[in-house]
Amino acid sequence: MYDLSELATYSTQQWLSYVDPxxxxxxxxxxxxxxxxxxxxIERERKSNTGDIFAGIRTFAIASISGMIATYIAIQQVMPNILYLTMIFFIIVATVIIYIKNVVYRQVGITGGIALFFVFLMGVLVAYEYYLFAIMGAVAVTFLLIEKYTLKNFAVNLNQDEITNAVQFFIIIFILFPITPNTTIMEVINPRYILGIVVIVASMSFISFLLMKKTGPERGIHISGLIGGLVNSEATTGALAALAKKKHILMDVSYHGIILSNATMLIRNMVIAFIVDPSGRVLIMMLPPQLLLTAANIGMVVKDQRIDHMKYETLEIESPFALKPAFKFAFGFTVLIILAHYLNIWFGSAGVFVLALGGLVSSAAVTASVGALAFGGNLSPTTAALVAVLASIISTSNKIILVRLAGSMELYVKVRRSFLVLMSVGAVAYLLWILVIYIGGLSIKL
Structure with a gap:
């Protein structure tokens, strides 16, 4: 019996062999x-019932094919004029569409005409064999067209400070980053590498920040807490504790949000470990205790059946694209990576564990610094992972302090009881993992 997939593949290959190149x-x-x-x-045709468009699925398909064929002829037959004429034609068509919509029908918008000409250009890219660019462009534009109202609502809800911060951060990415020296200072500091890590981590936090703003208070405090942990678990904890103190009825749901923000903080640290060490060695050595502690956080919320989905509030957390938190992370990351390097030289691996105390301020910075040293060959992945996990456990403990400072006594008692359990689980998992590593011989060495 013939395998159908093999038969189909063979038949296709046979058919293609008769087609000239x-x-x-x-x-x-x-x-x-x-x-x-x-x-x-298809996306444009979907809106045809509302009368918002003047070109549908057939027009866009023809425009893309026209761009490809005109360019193909221009290349193969050395007739560039046909490409120029076709391009001028579609510019005129796009202009007419914009004119009719805005002047004749008195509707505001130029997206349809621009999208049509864009599709023509994607056909040109295909003819020049820039397949990936054409596909990426098509997918990006389709997304922008589909998410019209979502993007509009998001833009309207941004305040002036958030827009200014985003512009400043893009200046750092596109102007400052390219001119930053790509050299090693003090045997361990590479300014461009440090700035790159800061940009990546801040971008990841900013995406989470956008998701939190997009979901809004209608999705519940526990969802905001879950996403807020990716942005800044300390800030989220403080905001939730203050909210519960102001409105006692929100205490239980704020309590859940604090635990969930801690869980996502643990997940974020694993992602950061992989970013700074793409080999994955540090992440692999972090996984068992870190995942167990994460599961304990989530399990504690799931076990509590009193989650109230009807309590809605908005959390005010500073945008991670603001320069202040970005530079704070950069400063902490730089200081910790220098300390880790020299502690490792002076006191060996044992000295690096002192850095875990930095988890009281930023476990992300600790994870990034030791992970970067491991990737650069200045620290073993095993030691880096153990320091990162210990920093995460210490960071878990600081939630008790934050709630005591910002929240009510009742919430503090609940959080203290729960987080002492979480710290105990983390400590036991951590010690067992050390035994497995050094007695079982699972250590990853350079």
Whole structure:
């Protein structure tokens, strides 16, 4: 009996063997340009019932194919004029669409005309064999068209400070980062590498910040706490504790939010470990105790059946794209990486464990610093992982202090009881993992 998949593959290969390379090349480009036009055209056609568009699925598909064929002829037959004429034609068509919509029908908008010309350009890219760029462009534009109202609502809800902070941060990414020296200072500091890590971590936090703003208070405090832990678990804990103190009825749900923010903080640290050490060695050595502690956090919330989904409030947390938190992380990361390097030289691996106390301030900075040293070969991945996990456990303990300072006594008692249990679970898991590593011989060495 023939395997159907093998038979189909063989039949396809046999059929393609009869197709000459020129025809195959043309068909490949034709199909891809058609699919790109259909992708964006379907989204436009979907809105045709509202009367908001003047070009649908067929028009967009034809525009993409036209761009590909005009460019193909221009390349193969050395006739660039046909590409210029086709481009001018679609510029005129796009202009007419914009004119009719805005002047004749008195509707405001230029997206349709721009999208049509964009599809034409994607066809041109396909003809030049920039397949990946064309696909990425098509997917990005389709997303922007689909998420029109979501993006509009998000932009409206941004305040002036958040916009200013985002602009400043983009200046750091696109202007400061390229001119930052890519050299090693004091045997361990690479300014460009440090700035790159800061940008990546802040970007990850900012995405979480956007998700929290997008979900809004209607999704509940526990969801905001869950996402807030990715942004800044300390700030989230303080905000929830203050909220519960102001409105006693929100104490239980704020309590859940604090625990969930701690859980996502633990997950965030594992992600950071992988970012600074792409080999994954530090992450692998972190996983068992870190995952167990994360599961204990989530399990504590799941066990409590009194989650109230009807308590809605907004958490005020500073945007991680603001320069202040970004530079604070950069400063902490730099100081800790220097300390880790020299503590390792002066006192060996045991000296590096002192850095775990930095978890009281920022377990993310501790994880990033020891992970970077491990990736650079200045610290064993096992030691880096153990320091990072210990910093996470210590960071778990600081939630008790934060709640005592910002929250009510009743919430403090609840959090203290629960987090002492979590710290005990983390400590036991940590010690058992050390035994497994050094007695069982699981240590990853350089």
């Amino acid at each position: 020129v025809t195959y090349d043309f068909l490949e480009k034709f199909v891809l340009s058609l699919l790109i036009g259909l992708l964006i055209g």
